[in-house]
Amino acid sequence: MDAIETDQLTLRNFRQGDAIDLLAYLHQPRASCFFSLQLEDLGAAETEVETRSKSDEHIAVCLRSSGRLIGDLFCILEHPDTYAIGWNFNAQFGGAGLATEAARALFEYLFSVKHARRLYAYVEEDNYASQRLCARLGMRREGLFKEFTSFKQDDEGAPVFENTMQFAILRKEWAG
Numbered sequence: 001m002d003a004i005e006t007d008q009l010t011l012r013n014f015r016q017g018d019a020i021d022l023l024a025y026l027h028q029p030r031a032s033c034f035f036s037l038q039l040e041d042l043g044a045a046e047t048e049v050e051t052r053s054k055s056d057e058h059i060a061v062c063l064r065s066s067g068r069l070i071g072d073l074f075c076i077l078e079h080p081d082t083y084a085i086g087w088n089f090n091a092q093f094g095g096a097g098l099a100t101e102a103a104r105a106l107f108e109y110l111f112s113v114k115h116a117r118r119l120y121a122y123v124e125e126d127n128y129a130s131q132r133l134c135a136r137l138g139m140r141r142e143g144l145f146k147e148f149t150s151f152k153q154d155d156e157g158a159p160v161f162e163n164t165m166q167f168a169i170l171r172k173e174w175a176g
């Protein structure tokens with residue numbers, strides 16, 4: 001993808017050199033849905049960056065001022081015109097509106113350049129920061145799926161199922 005510039009951010013493909021910053025927030029993922037992406041060390045981060053760099057599904061979010069990678073967005077096409085979207089940011093840069101600024105730019109890109117009709121996100125029921133982000137972006141809460149999926153196991157090795165909310169927004173809602 002071509003890089004997207006906002007007031008404070010650059011959205012671009014992952015590239016060599018991002019590994020240290022990616023490791024900083026994927027060494028201990030905060031959200032259960034990213035537990036499986038946990039990176040052990042810099043070598044693992046470099047491999048992950050290499051994989052991500054080949055895809056437009058993973059978007060690196062960087063500060064324009066320093067170039068530093070502070071988080072990422074994903075957008076996965078479900079043919080013909082729906083995208084599953086999500087976000088994961090370094091907590092060090094939270095609480096300043098940067099995830100909102102990045103996601104707004106991604107939404108505008110998907111609706112206007114990629115001709116998306118519908119965007120949706122899954123959010124765990126206890127992930128209030130992500131739910132607030134969805135609300136700031138104008139996404140509607142469409143449903144709550146009880147014991148929808150499992151990202152972890154209990155002490156006996158049995159899956160722990162979580163309740164998952166779905167949020168979505170249509171192009172005509174974004175335009176409105």
Ligand SMILES: CC(C)(COP(=O)(O)OP(=O)(O)OC[C@H]1O[C@@H](n2cnc3c(N)ncnc32)[C@H](O)[C@@H]1OP(=O)(O)O)[C@@H](O)C(=O)NCCC(=O)NCCS
Nearest residue numbers: 030031087088089094095096097098099100123129130132
């Ligand atoms: C979800 C996540 C991206 C939200 O991050 P965030 O820091 O709350 O979001 P933003 O960067 O947009 O910041 C918005 C917050 O900053 C506050 N803020 C402070 N100064 C601000 C400013 N100048 N401009 C805008 N917002 C500002 C807002 O009020 C808001 O806080 P609130 O939600 O308590 O009302 C982040 O928690 C995260 O990456 N979590 C781990 C991964 C994750 O959970 N992913 C989602 C899985 S479903």
